[in-house]
Amino acid sequence: MSRPALSTVASALYLAALYGFIFLPVAVLVLFSFQDGRFPIPPFEGPTLKWYAAVFADGKLVAALVNSLLVALISSAAACMLGFTAAYGLARHKLPAVELQRAIITAPLTVSYLIIGLGLLIAFNTLGMPRSLLTVGIGHAVINTPLCFAIIYSQLGAHQVNIERAARDLGANDWQVMTLVTAPMLAPAVLASYALSVTFSWDEFIIAFLLSRFDVTLPVEIWSLLRSGLNPKTNAVGSVVFLISIVVVLGLELAVFARTAKK
């Protein structure tokens, strides 16, 4: 009986090590945001909320946080729309070279953000578009559209074809089929892709850095904060970023899980 016990202990240790490896850096970051001292290093003294007060008293950080939220929510909505219409078009209409088109739409997923960011920077320069939150938003829509497309396309199966046919048979036109039948049926996939897209945009740095100028997003603001050295305030703002990502993901889980559990 000692062998199974030993293997159970080993599994538990392995699991603990795995979770530790993934979450220890985050835990340390969050812990030292409550540090009552000048440096986010051991030993831990505290706790205190003064660094959070400092974050929310910093006008530039709060403005950047609002900018980040706006860019994430709006660019993700655009990415979702584009991804959904592309997926619907490719799945439901006879188009030439469907596989090639699908590959081209999803290709940006494999290209580094640095390359995409540089390409967009050159394109906006050529077009004479000044760098702004708009260009950052466009950049984020570019990287998130393939993601939304891939998620929604994977859920557009043959089993909905007859449902759409039935709607058409009962008198619905193309627009009504899409808005009253297809989109609501795909709501879980659309919601999931939207939430993922929001979290990706929320903490994206390279593209936001390359394409913004006066108004910046939170990761860019944190980067300029880091240049003046580490202090618990950077930990506090990092914790806020982490907390908001967690809220979005949990919200998604609840929304999608509640829907699928009903079925």
Next chain:
Amino acid sequence: MTARVEIRGVSHRFGRFAALTDINLAIEAGRFTVLLGPSGCGKTTLLSILGGFLHPSEGRVLIGEQDVTDLAPAARATTTMFQDYALFPHMSLGANVAFGLRMRGWPRAQRESRARELLALVSLEGAFAKRPHELSGGQRQRVALARALAVEPDVLLLDEPLGALDLKLRRQMQDELKTIQKRVGTTFVHVTHDQEEAMAIADEIVVMNQGRIEDIGAPQRVYLRPGSLFAAGFMGEANLIPGRIAAAAAGTITLSTAFGSLALPTSTLGALAPTEGRKIKLCIRPEHLKPNRDNSELIGLGPARVVDDAFFGTHYRCHLTSEAQPEAPFVAYLPQTASLTVGDTVALCFDPAAAVILADTDK
């Protein structure tokens, strides 16, 4: 609301595969017609052409007096009930049933009260606010029927609607479909590969094979006097005795077979021309074989030995090997009272009035 359907010279090809070849069919208004055939016989293709989901390669489709060949599904007086029911999963049953009326611009109160009437028609009165995932297969099927009937189609097209149900529920739904069809009077065109289902519900059966119509008629006629070898085999079990027409005289036709020459009444010929020397097959249903000659009307097939017998409740299903043609055993349904055991030898006979002579189209 009901209308007559006419299919004139319809052919359809998928690439080089001919799914339908020169189909001509008239379905009278208010009838329950079943398209029956094995998978790949073209019955679902024909239904899709009626519904407007496919445009035929050739030919015309008329509903009422109107040529609808070029009309979209929504513009036709047809609705289709799909095999997988195709209910809208995110809508209540009421909204599902009322969907077609909503598309026709009915105000909410009117379409909801109509939806309630239709749910009552299919015995789902209290389920207006339920969602499709809360229902059993048979209930979903009823909702699909109510939804299709809500827009008062002239013709309802049913694509293997009972295919996903278990046997008992299927038999029960057959009865309900038939009752509802009689009540609303709509022309029903129903596709199935189950010949028992076809016989249970149809006013008229259209037997199809390899893109062609093999036989059209009332269930009794198609079963008892099938128009082709294929129809005979598909409608149920059949014993086929190969032979030739030896002579045709007034009232009597003589066949030469492995069982000697058999003299039959000309009524067994059906539509077949009694050309002497023509290759034929004599078709005898298992229930028309008798183990002994207890009346002079019967024709003998010589001695046959019982190889096996299985009790089916209503009858025994036996295999018998005849001395004259041992390579093709007979199948016979013998009454519960038949006291036969394996190895017995009987004098096998058949009722000539119930036999059918069919053209031998086998290669």
